[in-house]
Amino acid sequence: MRNIRNIHERLNLALSKTLKDAKQTPAPPKLAASVDYAVFPGGARVRPTLCLSVAEACGEDDYAIAESSAVALELIHCASLVHDDLPCFDDSELRRGKPTVHRAFGETVAVLAGDSLIILAFENLAKGCEKKPERLIQLIKILSKSSGVPFGICSGQGWESENEINLSAYHQLKTGSLFVAATCMGAVSAGEDPEPWVELGARIGEAFQVADDLKDVTSSEKNVGKPTGQDAKNSRPSAVNEYGVDGAINRLQDILSGAIASIPACPGEARLCDIVRKQAKQLMPSFAADRVL
Amino acid sequence: MRNIRNIHERLNLALSKTLKDAKQTPAPPKLAASVDYAVFPGGARVRPTLCLSVAEACGEDDYAIAESSAVALELIHCASLVHDDLPCFDDSELRRGKPTVHRAFGETVAVLAGDSLIILAFENLAKGCEKKPERLIQLIKILSKSSGVPFGICSGQGWESENEINLSAYHQLKTGSLFVAATCMGAVSAGEDPEPWVELGARIGEAFQVADDLKDVTSSEKNVGKPTGQDAKNSRPSAVNEYGVDGAINRLQDILSGAIASIPACPGEARLCDIVRKQAKQLMPSFAADRVL
Numbered sequence: 001m002r003n004i005r006n007i008h009e010r011l012n013l014a015l016s017k018t019l020k021d022a023k024q025t026p027a028p029p030k031l032a033a034s035v036d037y038a039v040f041p042g043g044a045r046v047r048p049t050l051c052l053s054v055a056e057a058c059g060e061d062d063y064a065i066a067e068s069s070a071v072a073l074e075l076i077h078c079a080s081l082v083h084d085d086l087p088c089f090d091d092s093e094l095r096r097g098k099p100t101v102h103r104a105f106g107e108t109v110a111v112l113a114g115d116s117l118i119i120l121a122f123e124n125l126a127k128g129c130e131k132k133p134e135r136l137i138q139l140i141k142i143l144s145k146s147s148g149v150p151f152g153i154c155s156g157q158g159w160e161s162e163n164e165i166n167l168s169a170y171h172q173l174k175t176g177s178l179f180v181a182a183t184c185m186g187a188v189s190a191g192e193d194p195e196p197w198v199e200l201g202a203r204i205g206e207a208f209q210v211a212d213d214l215k216d217v218t219s220s221e222k223n224v225g226k227p228t229g230q231d232a233k234n235s236r237p238s239a240v241n242e243y244g245v246d247g248a249i250n251r252l253q254d255i256l257s258g259a260i261a262s263i264p265a266c267p268g269e270a271r272l273c274d275i276v277r278k279q280a281k282q283l284m285p286s287f288a289a290d291r292v293l
Numbered sequence: 294m295r296n297i298r299n300i301h302e303r304l305n306l307a308l309s310k311t312l313k314d315a316k317q318t319p320a321p322p323k324l325a326a327s328v329d330y331a332v333f334p335g336g337a338r339v340r341p342t343l344c345l346s347v348a349e350a351c352g353e354d355d356y357a358i359a360e361s362s363a364v365a366l367e368l369i370h371c372a373s374l375v376h377d378d379l380p381c382f383d384d385s386e387l388r389r390g391k392p393t394v395h396r397a398f399g400e401t402v403a404v405l406a407g408d409s410l411i412i413l414a415f416e417n418l419a420k421g422c423e424k425k426p427e428r429l430i431q432l433i434k435i436l437s438k439s440s441g442v443p444f445g446i447c448s449g450q451g452w453e454s455e456n457e458i459n460l461s462a463y464h465q466l467k468t469g470s471l472f473v474a475a476t477c478m479g480a481v482s483a484g485e486d487p488e489p490w491v492e493l494g495a496r497i498g499e500a501f502q503v504a505d506d507l508k509d510v511t512s513s514e515k516n517v518g519k520p521t522g523q524d525a526k527n528s529r530p531s532a533v534n535e536y537g538v539d540g541a542i543n544r545l546q547d548i549l550s551g552a553i554a555s556i557p558a559c560p561g562e563a564r565l566c567d568i569v570r571k572q573a574k575q576l577m578p579s580f581a582a583d584r585v586l
Contacts, residue, residue, distance in 0.1 A: 021443075022441065022442045022443060023442070023443065024443045025443065026443055026444070026448060026459075026462050026466065027442045027443035027448050027451070028448060028451035028452045028454065028455050029455065030451065030454055030455060031442060031447065031448065031451035031454070032442065032443070035442065079408075083404055083405075083408065086404065088399075088400035088401045088404065089401055089404075106381075106454060107381035108381045108382055108450075108451075108453070108454050109451065109454050111376055111379065111381065111382075111404065111407075112376075112447045112450055112451050112454075114404075114408065115372075115376065115407065115408070115411060115441075115447050116441050116442045116447045116448075118408060118411050118412060119411060119437050119440050119441035119442075119445070119447065120437070120441055120442075122415040122433055122437055123433065123434065123437035123438070123441065125433075126429070126430050126433035126434055126437070127434070129430060130430055133426040133427045133429060133430050134426045136419070136426060136429055136430060136433075137419050137422060137423055137426050137429060140415055140416065140418075140419035140429075140433075141416065141419055141420070144412050144413070144415055144416030144419070145416070147412050148315065148408075148409050148412035148413055148416065149315045149316070149320045149324060149325065149328065149409045149413075150314075150315060150316065150317045150318065150319055150320035150325070151319070152412070154324065154405045154408050154409040154412065155319060155320050155321060155324065155409075157401075157405055158320070158321035158323065158324035158401075158402065158405050159321045160401070161321065161323055161324070161399060161401050161402050162321050162322065162323060166319075169319050173319065
């Protein structure tokens with residue numbers, strides 16, 4: 001049984017190994033450095049941690065598959081951040097407290113770093129499934145659905161270029177889809193049916209988006225590691241714009257309770273509830289931390 | 294037994310079907326239109342045709358796998374063109390005789406169209422391998438190796454951002470790698486060992502690059518469907534810069550003869566030689582067409 005710190009250490013080791021393979025000769029030095037820069041030191045690693053936790057709760061029988069699913073999720077997430085920060089999108093200066101990839105390495109390298117990370121995600125997944133190829137089919141279907149068009153991150157980001165936008169569909173695609181992939185890939189990695197795990201992923205994704213919107217108005221730039229107040233500046237849809245700060249906190253509370261209630265019966269159910277509860281506390285703004293669950 | 298026209302028709306049908314699935318609700322309208330725009334009407338479809346031809350020559354036993362490999366190769370190729378045309382790379386106005394994707398739909402949509410096509414390639418491959426998942430592992434390894442870092446298209450494009458460049462490695466990565474994937478994925482689709490097919494792919498890829506460099510100096514913009522004279526304008530490495538027009542034609546001739554000689558013994562060897570010879574003729578500049586083989 002692993003604690004979160006232990007999960008993070010193993011995950012970072014697996015990410016490092018994957019990137020080390022990608023950076024060998026004949027990789028161009030700037031591109032090689034940029035993929036590392038985009039993935040390390042990393043954020044909270046929420047999606048891969050969720051995937052590994054669900055796999056463990058389901059009684060994981062092949063750690064290589066669960067780990068390659070977790071790595072793939074984090075690589076796709078990092079790729080989406082790199083492209084989302086580009087000048088033609090948000091033109092962000094900072095990400096996780098340091099200059100964004102295009103500010104550090106130039107725009108061409110940032111486009112290619114995102115592309116490379118997407119490809120690496122699928123490559124790594126295939127390598128992890130050598131002993132059980134039948135699971136790979138399902139894992140790739142889930143990962144591609146959650147990241148591409150019409151149901152994934154690309155679709156969500158694409159809505160930002162349209163004149164009219166549906167707030168709930170937009171959030172579901174841009175953020176929610178990869179959380180659903182995280183719980184479902186965790187289940188499939190352990191040989192289980194993904195369907196009962198959709199709701200947990202969807203609710204955590206929704207909570208995460210509301211928490212992000214709250215951070216954008218209630219935190220300082222220093223604490224978040226990227227510029228705040230961006231939603232209002234870019235007239236972007238946000239739960240705080242829609243419900244107000246207090247309304248958004250109530251909503252976050254409801255979603256998180258629902259997430260925990262949705263966890264299916266499984267061998268590691270109690271422990272998984274505990275992990276989700278701990279992660280949920282970190283999503284609340286500090287002044288409202290006592291309002292969780 | 295299928296002729297090239299027949300191969301193209303079936304391939305376009307398969308590409309259409311894949312894109313139709315990608316464009317369903319809730320895909321944003323501009324992004325949905327852009328993926329279609331990036332893939333149709335298309336160029337010569339050389340890579341997927343090569344893949345299907347090799348699969349047929351090897352005695353293909355599951356057309357769904359060969360077709361999904363061919364579709365995946367074409368989607369990755371189209372994605373690389375969309376990103377390569379972006380303002381931060383070549384800033385191209387025209388591609389295949391019409392405005393490039395970012396000129397037609399904007400830069401954000403073009404970045405996402407490329408990402409979406411990459412993801413679709415892997416998704417489509419997984420769907421084609423449902424009956425033989427063990428082949429999927431090998432196919433994904435080949436496709437990702439040929440498109441990512443350190444051995445694929447991203448690596449090749451990344452070398453354009455470095456101060457010093459190795460011409461032959463650059464071409465091999467940026468163009469050759471996907472041709473090697475085409476022949477190898479054709480063989481694996483038919484349940485055969487990919488190794489004996491590496492040379493054919495490598496030689497055709499090399500020939501294709503030399504032919505492209507020749508077109509850049511010997512053809513008009515109208516015939517090529519994109520601006521010519523770009524290599525000199527952008528001080529880009531080129532076989533014509535290195536060997537001169539006549540030297541480059543000699544080199545093309547040698548490479549193509551070597552390609553045909555490299556075809557491994559297989560059930561459809563004679564027919565495959567014929568197909569490669571026909572494609573080779575189209576690579577020669579018209580004034581030197583009689584110098585092929």
